[in-house]
Amino acid sequence: xxxxxxxxxxxxxxxxxxxxxxxxxxxxxxxxxxxxxxxxxxxxxxxxxxxxxxxxxxxxxxxxxxxxxxxxxxxxxxxxxxxxxxxxxxxxxxxxxxxxxxxxxxxxxxxxxxxxxxxxxxxxxxxxx
Amino acid sequence: xxxxxxxxxxxxxxxxxxxxxxxxxxxxxxxxxxxxxxxxxxxxxxxxxxxxxxxxxxxxxxxxxxxxxxxxxxxxxxxxxxxxxxxxxxxxxxxxxxxxxxxxxxxxxxxxxxxxxxxxxxxxxxxxxxxxxxxxxxxxxxxxxxxxxxxxxxxxxxxxxxxxxxxxxxxxxxxxxxxxxxxxxxxxxxxxxxxxxxxxxxxxxxxxxxxxxxxxxxxxxxxxxxxxxxxxxxxxxxxxxxxxxxxxxxxxxxxxxxxxxxxxxxxxxxxxxxxxxxxxxxxxxxxxxxxxxxxxxxxxxxxxxxxxxxxxxxxxxxxxxxxxxxxxxxxxxxxxxxxxxxxxxxxxxxxxxxxxxxxxxxxxxxxxxxxxxxxxxxxxxxxxxxxxxxxxxxxxxxxxxxxxxxxxxxxxxxxxxxxxxxxxxxxxxxxxxxxxxxxxxxxxxxxxxxxxxxxxxxxxxxxxxxxxxxxxxxxxxxxxxxxxxxxxxxxxxxxxxxxxxxxxxxx
Numbered sequence: 072x073x074x075x076x077x078x079x080x081x082x083x084x085x086x087x088x089x090x091x092x093x094x095x096x097x098x099x100x101x102x103x104x105x106x107x108x109x110x111x112x113x114x115x116x117x118x119x120x121x122x123x124x125x126x127x128x129x130x131x132x133x134x135x136x137x138x139x140x141x142x143x144x145x146x147x148x149x150x151x152x153x154x155x156x157x158x159x160x161x162x163x164x165x166x167x168x169x170x171x172x173x174x175x176x177x178x179x180x181x182x183x184x185x186x187x188x189x190x191x192x193x194x195x196x197x198x199x200x
Numbered sequence: 201x202x203x204x205x206x207x208x209x210x211x212x213x214x215x216x217x218x219x220x221x222x223x224x225x226x227x228x229x230x231x232x233x234x235x236x237x238x239x240x241x242x243x244x245x246x247x248x249x250x251x252x253x254x255x256x257x258x259x260x261x262x263x264x265x266x267x268x269x270x271x272x273x274x275x276x277x278x279x280x281x282x283x284x285x286x287x288x289x290x291x292x293x294x295x296x297x298x299x300x301x302x303x304x305x306x307x308x309x310x311x312x313x314x315x316x317x318x319x320x321x322x323x324x325x326x327x328x329x330x331x332x333x334x335x336x337x338x339x340x341x342x343x344x345x346x347x348x349x350x351x352x353x354x355x356x357x358x359x360x361x362x363x364x365x366x367x368x369x370x371x372x373x374x375x376x377x378x379x380x381x382x383x384x385x386x387x388x389x390x391x392x393x394x395x396x397x398x399x400x401x402x403x404x405x406x407x408x409x410x411x412x413x414x415x416x417x418x419x420x421x422x423x424x425x426x427x428x429x430x431x432x433x434x435x436x437x438x439x440x441x442x443x444x445x446x447x448x449x450x451x452x453x454x455x456x457x458x459x460x461x462x463x464x465x466x467x468x469x470x471x472x473x474x475x476x477x478x479x480x481x482x483x484x485x486x487x488x489x490x491x492x493x494x495x496x497x498x499x500x501x502x503x504x505x506x507x508x509x510x511x512x513x514x515x516x517x518x519x520x521x522x523x524x525x526x527x528x529x530x531x532x533x534x535x536x537x538x539x540x541x542x543x544x545x546x547x548x549x550x551x552x553x554x555x556x557x558x559x560x561x562x563x564x565x566x567x568x569x570x571x572x573x574x575x576x577x578x579x580x581x582x583x584x585x586x587x588x589x590x591x592x593x594x595x596x597x598x599x600x601x602x603x604x605x606x607x608x609x610x611x612x613x614x615x616x617x618x619x620x621x622x623x624x625x626x627x628x629x630x631x632x633x634x635x636x637x638x639x640x641x642x643x644x645x646x647x648x649x650x651x652x653x654x655x656x657x658x659x660x661x662x663x664x665x666x667x668x669x670x671x672x673x674x675x676x677x678x679x680x681x682x683x684x685x686x687x688x689x690x691x692x693x694x695x696x697x698x699x700x701x702x703x704x705x706x707x
Contacts, residue, residue: 153542153543154540154541154542154543155257155258155538155539155543156537156541157384157394157536157538158536159534159536159537160393160535160536161384161386161387161536165534168524169524169536169537169541173541173542173545174542187378190380190464193259193459193462193463193471193538194459194460194461194462
């Protein structure tokens, strides 16, 4: 599950993420990170679901970090998509594949939100959410 | 004795059309025919099957439509014309225009072009027409602005000068940055491969001897019936780069098979759906129609080289490309198409259904297409300045063993900003600039090897100045050492040299 973590000003210098990793043992992957003088925002992929995921979220919240769940990064509008395949090999993590019937398929679990597919789509059928 | 090209030794067009009308013609898609011939043998398959249907759905930049707007009151002889802000060609009669797929919107740029105008017309959407004129005695009006739809036009005829390339190159990228090309997004360091063409479904590859495709061949175009006008531009059948020019009635087309497209940072185009029925008139045609993906080859070309003569990285087949991975440089690289196999298959199936339902019969071409055409490049007759014409040959270099202080002395005494560094064989190993020296002083570093750039961007004597200027902009640098094939420094070219040259030329 991908989470957007918003750090308030006073928590920017606290290693909250490391503490959560340390306590849960989850191999959290950082996808985006923006830190300004006022606030910090990090998008992470937490490889967990159910109670394990909820525990991790609770730890972040207990440390004063606001957590927002990001269900999907991009969506394909199949009314426009022609399954041409132009988005497939540019995807650096293989999250977009061609099914055996040559339909383009997105694996949301693998997506790292790089959005290269949005520009690669010739008919603008992929939108970032 | 060799049979004549297009000989109808297995069956004639009349026999095929009679079977179509009776409802007992045997029609297979190219995918089905490939499998059938592999199983039953070529001769048996050729005897049994009357027609093989093909299909392709890809970006075809040489596409566009002739439009006739009708006459306004008072009338106008339009000399300039825009449709949704996309310029249309007006070197024709008063209210005739040609909207080309790659023309781009003057307000929205690459996001909207002629291809999108065509898709919007076919979708029944309203289009803003704006035109200007100089005014004549018979056409007094000087400007017009109105809204129109496809149904308002007298004629809207899709006429595409070059469609359905028999096969096409595959693309990869050797450079260290992402390239945005007409072959799509190419990741750095050979990060992926893109390819185009429908492989064993490709219309022209299924009759590679051009024995049945010619002027007047009835085809599937944009969801309706269209025709082959003749050979397409850059038709080069001897290298399996044959092309066709086609026409069809836009008013009858389906927007599913005509899609405006944008290739990021490249431009606009039009995806065109096209299918050709191949009548199995003789065994050679059957043999061509039975060619499978592993027998249809193409080259993976390095689009990182900005030249007409881009190097081939690997020869491959459509079977390997369609597997999704290609093996070269000792590793597997992901490959994906730019043209839709899903739609190509759908088109071949649709054409098959039309024939089985007797809604579509085959036409014998009035004339076959040429099987050989010279493919000539465009030579630049005016001498263009090259690096050797503007570079400084008496280049000052220094040994990589120098101190920062010694390098600073050289830069100051020679009045230069760039100092290429060489080894004992005079081969380039690095470069320092006056900025690097300032940095070194600020950080208290003494050895030149600590502050030099080792991954030096260089130029060759024969490079054009456009290429050098492009490198300077991309890498944000102001000078390039000029090296020979052995990486020995033979000169230097700076932004100042380019600026001086430009002044001379503009005078």
